[in-house]
Amino acid sequence: MTDDYQANDRLADLIEDNYRLLQVISRFGMSLGFGDKTVDEVCRLYGVDTITFLAIINFMHSGYTQVAEDLNNLSVAALIDYLRQSHVYFLDYVFPRLRRDLRIVLSGKPENPINMLIMREFDNYSAELNKHMKYEDENLFPYVEQLLDGHIATDFEISTFSKHHHSMDSKLRELKRILVKYSPKVTSRNELNAVLYQIYGCEDELDAHCKAEDYIFVPAVYNLEEKLRNANG
Amino acid sequence: MQTDKETIHILVAENLPIVRDGLVSQLEHLTTVHVHPVSISTKQSLRSLLGARNFNFLFISPDFDGGFDLSEFRRDYASIPCIAILSELKQLRFCNGYYDCITIFDSAEKILSLIINYQKTTQTKSSVESPDVLSTREKEILACLAKGLSNKEVADKLCLSVYTVMTHRRNICQKLQIHSLSGLTIYAIANKLIEV
Numbered sequence: 001m002t003d004d005y006q007a008n009d010r011l012a013d014l015i016e017d018n019y020r021l022l023q024v025i026s027r028f029g030m031s032l033g034f035g036d037k038t039v040d041e042v043c044r045l046y047g048v049d050t051i052t053f054l055a056i057i058n059f060m061h062s063g064y065t066q067v068a069e070d071l072n073n074l075s076v077a078a079l080i081d082y083l084r085q086s087h088v089y090f091l092d093y094v095f096p097r098l099r100r101d102l103r104i105v106l107s108g109k110p111e112n113p114i115n116m117l118i119m120r121e122f123d124n125y126s127a128e129l130n131k132h133m134k135y136e137d138e139n140l141f142p143y144v145e146q147l148l149d150g151h152i153a154t155d156f157e158i159s160t161f162s163k164h165h166h167s168m169d170s171k172l173r174e175l176k177r178i179l180v181k182y183s184p185k186v187t188s189r190n191e192l193n194a195v196l197y198q199i200y201g202c203e204d205e206l207d208a209h210c211k212a213e214d215y216i217f218v219p220a221v222y223n224l225e226e227k228l229r230n231a232n233g
Numbered sequence: 234m235q236t237d238k239e240t241i242h243i244l245v246a247e248n249l250p251i252v253r254d255g256l257v258s259q260l261e262h263l264t265t266v267h268v269h270p271v272s273i274s275t276k277q278s279l280r281s282l283l284g285a286r287n288f289n290f291l292f293i294s295p296d297f298d299g300g301f302d303l304s305e306f307r308r309d310y311a312s313i314p315c316i317a318i319l320s321e322l323k324q325l326r327f328c329n330g331y332y333d334c335i336t337i338f339d340s341a342e343k344i345l346s347l348i349i350n351y352q353k354t355t356q357t358k359s360s361v362e363s364p365d366v367l368s369t370r371e372k373e374i375l376a377c378l379a380k381g382l383s384n385k386e387v388a389d390k391l392c393l394s395v396y397t398v399m400t401h402r403r404n405i406c407q408k409l410q411i412h413s414l415s416g417l418t419i420y421a422i423a424n425k426l427i428e429v
Contacts, residue, residue, distance in 0.1 A: 182423040219281035
């Protein structure tokens with residue numbers, strides 16, 4: 001059981017309470033250094049919809065088990081911005097950094113074929129993640145933006161997407177398992193552990209991202225579709 | 234232990250926060266199955282979530298948010314088993330039409346057996362866990378795959394049908410919990426099934 005965070009709570013207190021909220025704050029475009037400002041004040045400062053921001057952080061804070069009471073109040077446009085920024089974070093920051101660090105750890109001499117195959121496994125996974133997120137950026141979000149403009153497409157609906165939407169973390173888990181079980185001996189054991197910590201962290205963040213899509217974004221879009229269908233008779 | 238067990242998605246709709254959060258907590262901590270419970274407190278959220286995604290179970294209080302219309306739910310979502318959450322034993326008479334019911338006096342084991350029993354009745358293929366030790370034949374096939382042979386080439390080499398090779402391949406992936414060719418090759422090298 002968790003108490004929900006409120007608009008008049010101080011944002012700095014929230015982070016002290018649950019540091020994982022940091023990822024949400026930066027993806028909404030907010031920077032640290034907000035002093036004693038409340039959630040609502042910081043949201044206003046950055047032009048972020050407070051209710052949507054609270055829906056995401058409270059869902060996260062509940063361990064992804066409590067969904068906001070009224071999803072109709074959320075700003076779908078703010079959710080799209082948030083999810084797009086998450087994609088940028090994973091594709092432009094997390095994975096290139098992970099690849100660089102993994103490459104350094106596995107670059108021992110003589111060149112071991114297993115190292116090469118682990119890198120290939122990593123690259124295959126990254127390519128798949130890239131495809132998954134690009135599909136959402138280039139197809140799903142534009143579809144929802146059209147809904148926001150009042151146009152409903154006849155050849156696509158959000159439930160079709162959600163039924164085929166899979167979390168990408170099981171394949172990452174497989175990569176992690178391979179590293180734990182079959183990594184050749186490396187001299188830089190601490191560095192390999194550090195890479196594994198990064199992968200564990202990345203897995204948690206991907207899971208959080210995917211659950212926000214499944215339980216907040218997709219139902220909010222579903223409501224939007226319903227409203228438009230009802231309005232169009 | 235973290236394996237690739239399929240997640241069971243459960244929607245919990247209950248008015249009383251303590252019952253709702255308590256049930257979610259019990260579901261999260263069930264052993265042998267991996268459950269992701271999500272709780273809601275309004276009919277509006279119930280409608281949005283059911284419309285937006287698939288759930289394996291709905292646990293709901295018959296008087297949820299002013300009264301739950303079971304017949305309407307069954308018409309729209311016939312495939313989702315609906316389990317009544319009862320906060321008093323005398324409410325048992327409200328259970329008609331529900332797949333099953335739980336009361337606040339039930340243990341986590343009762344909830345677990347309810348989930349497992351339902352899954353047994355609906356699963357078509359057996360998910361009996363096989364030991365993660367490869368047979369000699371499987372090792373032979375894995376070695377060929379790791380050397381870069383296609384399913385057809387493996388079949389020809391070992392005088393098997395392509396279908397048999399594919400079945401072995403599927404079993405190998407399941408036992409090792411590795412599904413990519415590069416991953417399988419790593420296993421083959423690390424376990425000296427092939428020379429490099």
